[in-house]
Amino acid sequence: MARPSVTSRLQGIERLRRQVLAHPRAQGISPDEVRDFLSRLPPRRFPRTAYAERGPIPYTQPRGGFPTFEAQRNLTQALSQSGADFIPLTIDSYTRHNQYETATQLLRRSEEEGRDYLNGYPLVSHGHELTRELYSGLDKPVSLRHGTPDARLLAEVAIASGIVEIEGGGICYCLPYSEGFPIDRALLYWQYVDRVCAEHSTAAAPIHRESFGPLSATLVPPAIAIAIEIIEALLAAEQGVVSFAVSFGQTGSFVQDIATAQVLRRLSRRYLDECGFDNVRLYLVYHQWMGAFPQQRPKAAALISGAAIIAGLVDADKVVVKTVDEALGVPRPEVNAEAVDTVQYVMRIFRGADTITSPVVQREAELIGAEVDSILAAIFELSGGAFWESVFRAFQLGYLDVPFAPHADNANKLISMRDGNGSIRILNPGNVPLSDRSAAMERSLLESRVDRADKTYRQLLADINLMVQP
């Protein structure tokens, strides 16, 4: 039995760091020089300072990454001018998979031929010295958005560049993003990232970590997402991280979104406190619809506006926005800027709605909360010398099961679909340890749906395509 504990703090970090920083692409990063550089960054570059100044509406963050420095600089300026509160740096998929040489070659081709051969900014190829210039004069936090199971070098270069919000985690950046990266290694590599974040943190200017709650973004039951968010917060806290955001993706159900936010906020605080991590500041991030998006721009705009209302309703600290071009490809900077403007407009108009409560939301929150508690209780009971080992075992046993994750070691036994309200229900929990009562409640709520298709797969197809009806 292994509960989260500071005694699980990674040992010999200096030795591990020397090995990572010996990589030729680390380009001479020196932890002491980086510490000095971070101490001279404007305080507003740190999420803790920014979040402390948040007004009545959630902060807004778009997504975006281009291969060349010039294009990324233009995007950064366009997004900042549009009023985005957090500036994204989305990394290309070769760098995410540690293929730095390929990324570098394709960066050169992009520069020479003037067209994009990468789907993001190859941060490791550009290096920290150049990337610092990307953000000179900026007084907003920059967020590293990627999907990297082994992000040790990437995170080192990011922090050295002044990017002090690092998204990811050993679960949320492995299961949905990789088919075969060993889960135990991913957990260990993210311990490294968390530890390095903690090493570079000061009380006033902590390096901020954020987990990615949408996961596969396909019919993930809230209890699974929340359990994983809490686990990643605990794993980060073990390594000394003191500023952390949990997140979740729009579920497609109004009721479930509000209930999920309540439970996620309440239980992540409770588990951190119970494990002795009451020094961790927690924030809540809401992702606008991450599933299949409508092709028609007016419908996409409507979906984005609706999600903006919900972001305000759940009083998210930050909302990650989509654009009307989501179904069509990588959005241009103008389209991205427009999305920021629209979302802020809607949130301003409908602000203050976070007082809405209802018995239906309360019942949903009670059910989700009970499920999260029983999943986490079962994982805490698993054998292992440290918490991460119990987490790893939970995947082997199917206690944690992420629907539609491409990873070969995901159990794939849990089957979920939507009920009459559009809420995601667990038809069959597989090996996920729910109480009999919760499992029966899930099934009975599912029966509320009158228009269920005759075959499970037909229903799943309809549920996955919820937002793309013609």
Added chain:
Amino acid sequence: MEQFRIVIGVIGDDIHVVGNRIMQLALEESGFRVFNLRTRNRPEHFSQAALEVNAHAVFVSSLNGEGEYWCSDFRRRFTALGLADILLYVGGNIIVGNRPQDEVTRIFTQYGFDRVYHQKPDISLAIADLQEDLRRGSAQRHQSAAGH
């Protein structure tokens, strides 16, 4: 009744897993025994798996259009392993660019596929065809067994 064994998987460097998972559920719900190779497969993964599990049919899918590149000598691989009679199906978004249905069907038929479902999202069509083809196929097998 004998349960038919079907090998399914996504071909090429394609990690689109949602359709693959739905396909597995759909085939299982229709009574098949499914061996799912999941994502990022080479052609030999399909033929080897078919040999190992003594499959009745193989269903290859491609979402990112890599199908044309990977499937060109598909039937030959199975014949070389003594699986000349196996049913070969392909579906998804199997070719890059916009080309007419009959052209796509002709290309993949030449590669040795029995049925081709390009941009036809309704899996039930393929399942009905599969049941029909297998019924006919197993009747043929019974006849040839009786002839010996």
